[in-house]
Amino acid sequence: NAGVTQTPKFQVLKTGQSMTLQCAQDMNHNSMYWYRQDPGMGLRLIYYSASEGTTDKGEVPNGYNVSRLNKREFSLRLESAAPSQTSVYFCASSALTRRYYRDSYNEQFFGPGTRLTVL
Amino acid sequence: AQSVTQLGSHVSVSEGALVLLRCNYSSSVPPYLFWYVQYPNQGLQLLLKYTSAATLVKGINGFEAEFKKSETSFHLTKPSAHMSDAAEYFCAVSNNQGGKLIFGQGTELSVKP
Numbered sequence: 052n053a054g055v056t057q058t059p060k061f062q063v064l065k066t067g068q069s070m071t072l073q074c075a076q077d078m079n080h081n082s083m084y085w086y087r088q089d090p091g092m093g094l095r096l097i098y099y100s101a102s103e104g105t106t107d108k109g110e111v112p113n114g115y116n117v118s119r120l121n122k123r124e125f126s127l128r129l130e131s132a133a134p135s136q137t138s139v140y141f142c143a144s145s146a147l148t149r150r151y152y153r154d155s156y157n158e159q160f161f162g163p164g165t166r167l168t169v170l
Numbered sequence: 171a172q173s174v175t176q177l178g179s180h181v182s183v184s185e186g187a188l189v190l191l192r193c194n195y196s197s198s199v200p201p202y203l204f205w206y207v208q209y210p211n212q213g214l215q216l217l218l219k220y221t222s223a224a225t226l227v228k229g230i231n232g233f234e235a236e237f238k239k240s241e242t243s244f245h246l247t248k249p250s251a252h253m254s255d256a257a258e259y260f261c262a263v264s265n266n267q268g269g270k271l272i273f274g275q276g277t278e279l280s281v282k283p
Binding site for chain 1: 179204206211212213214215216219260270271273274275276
């Protein structure tokens with residue numbers, strides 16, 4: 052099992068250019084997530100997909116769009132890149148399960164990250 | 171709303187010394203808590219998790235954490251630091267909405283020979 056894979060590993064864009072970050076998992080997980088990591092700020096959730104066919108905004112969704120293509124794949128698109136989007140992007144997945152009256156789940160598994168620079 | 175605070179953005183210890191990384195959480199419901207480790211230029215890897223079973227949780231690489239409800243804390247410890255423990259450590263609390271995690275700002279651990 053490859054786990055969570057992300058492409059590309061590195062990318063340099065000019066302001067205004069667009070690009071799509073790809074993420075795939077082979078663990079049959081229901082839920083997938085996109086985070087950005089910036090120094091001193093931990094990981095901030097951009098978008099997530101609790102299950103195939105659904106997507107929801109996270110903490111910092113502005114300037115991004117997502118597509119849950121199927122159960123395996125969850126892509127993140129920057130329509131018009133800005134220098135403020137320079138960051139390291141991580142995709143994650145988890146097996147969301149329900150227990151008793153509240154959601155319960157296993158840990159999130161992370162991909163290796165994409166380092167994006169916007170000039 | 172849930173939140174996590176990690177005290178100290180950088181901690182330095184000598185090899186063989188005790189490692190203590192602090193994490194306090196805020197949650198209106200019984201929380202699930204996690205510690206992740208990130209080695210340079212890599213993704214995050216789960217160290218351990220608390221999911222309302224035993225309050226003392228043992229993880230990989232000799233790390234453990236104790237859930238203290240009265241102190242709203244989930245501090246990470248290791249009795250004897252190793253050079254290979256140098257990394258960034260993140261504490262996270264669950265959000266009941268779709269399994270989202272709320273991360274702390276991270277603590278970078280340095281280990282001196």
